[in-house]
Amino acid sequence: DAKTTQPPSMDCAEGRAANLPCNHSTISGNEYVYWYRQIHSQGPQYIIHGLKNNETNEMASLIITEDRKSSTLILPHATLRDTAVYYCIVSYGPMNSGGYQKVTFGTGTKLQVIP
Amino acid sequence: ETGVTQSPTHLIKTRGQQVTLRCSSQSGHNTVSWYQQALGQGPQFIFQYYREEENGRGNFPPRFSGLQFPNYSSELNVNALELDDSALYLCASSPGTGGSTDTQYFGPGTRLTVL
Numbered sequence: 555d556a557k558t559t560q561p562p563s564m565d566c567a568e569g570r571a572a573n574l575p576c577n578h579s580t581i582s583g584n585e586y587v588y589w590y591r592q593i594h595s596q597g598p599q600y601i602i603h604g605l606k607n608n609e610t611n612e613m614a615s616l617i618i619t620e621d622r623k624s625s626t627l628i629l630p631h632a633t634l635r636d637t638a639v640y641y642c643i644v645s646y647g648p649m650n651s652g653g654y655q656k657v658t659f660g661t662g663t664k665l666q667v668i669p
Numbered sequence: 670e671t672g673v674t675q676s677p678t679h680l681i682k683t684r685g686q687q688v689t690l691r692c693s694s695q696s697g698h699n700t701v702s703w704y705q706q707a708l709g710q711g712p713q714f715i716f717q718y719y720r721e722e723e724n725g726r727g728n729f730p731p732r733f734s735g736l737q738f739p740n741y742s743s744e745l746n747v748n749a750l751e752l753d754d755s756a757l758y759l760c761a762s763s764p765g766t767g768g769s770t771d772t773q774y775f776g777p778g779t780r781l782t783v784l
Contacts, residue, residue, distance in 0.1 A: 588772075590775075595757060595778070595780075596777055596778070597673070597759050597761075597775030597776050597777045597778050598712065598759070598761075598775045599775070600772050600773070600774060600775075603772065641711060657702070657714060657761075657773060658714060659704075659711030659712045659713070659714075660711050661709075661710060661711050662711055
C-alpha cells in the first residue's frame with residue numbers, strides 16, 4: 555500500500571481557503587486518493603476522492619498533480635465547523651466484486667480554523 | 670448522514686475479559702470493515718468482511734475476530750482483553766461493488782476502556 559505524508563497541523567482564518575497538502579510518491583496506477591476528516595473523535599467522514607483528474611463536490615476540491623505523487627485538498631471558505639483532523643489516504647482494491655479494499659490511515663493534519 | 674450505527678457507545682472491561690461490539694451497516698452495503706483507533710492516532714485496519722466472509726486482515730492477532738450476518742450487520746469480538754486494546758473501534762460499510770472506487774462510510778465508533 556502506498557503511504558502518505560501530511561503536515562501534522564495547520565491553521566486557517568475563518569472564511570479563507572484552506573489548502574491541505576499530501577504527498578503520496580509511491581502511489582500506483584490503480585490507487586485512488588481519498589480524503590476523510592474526523593471531528594473530535596467521531597467516525598471519519600468522507601470528503602472526496604479522485605484518480606488523476608481534479609475533482610470538486612459540495613464540500614471541497616481535490617487537485618492531483620500530473621505525476622500523481624501529491625495532492626491538495628481545498629476547502630474554499632473554511633468555517634469553524636471545519637476544524638478537524640484531515641486524512642489523506644490511498645486505497646487499493648482489485649476491480650472485481652467484493653474486492654478487498656484495505657484503507658491505511660496515517661496520522662493526518664489537524665486543521666484549526668481561527669475566528 | 671452515513672446510516673452506519675454502532676453499539677454500545679462506551680464500554681468498560683477488565684483485562685482478560687471478552688467483548689463484543691456491534692455494527693449495523695448502511696442499507697444496501699454488503700462490505701464492512703473494522704478499525705481500531707488509539708488516542709492521537711489514525712484508524713488502523715483490523716479486517717474486512719464481504720458477504721459474510723473475511724476477505725482481508727490487518728496486523729491484528731487472532732483474538733480479534735468478526736462475524737457478518739445475512740442482514741449485513743456485523744460484530745467485532747476481542748478475547749483476552751489487554752490494556753492496549755483500549756481505543757475507539759470504528760466500523761465502516763461500503764457498497765461492495767468492487768475496486769478502489771468504493772467509498773467507506775463510518776459509524777460513530779465504540780469507545781472501549783480496558784482496566
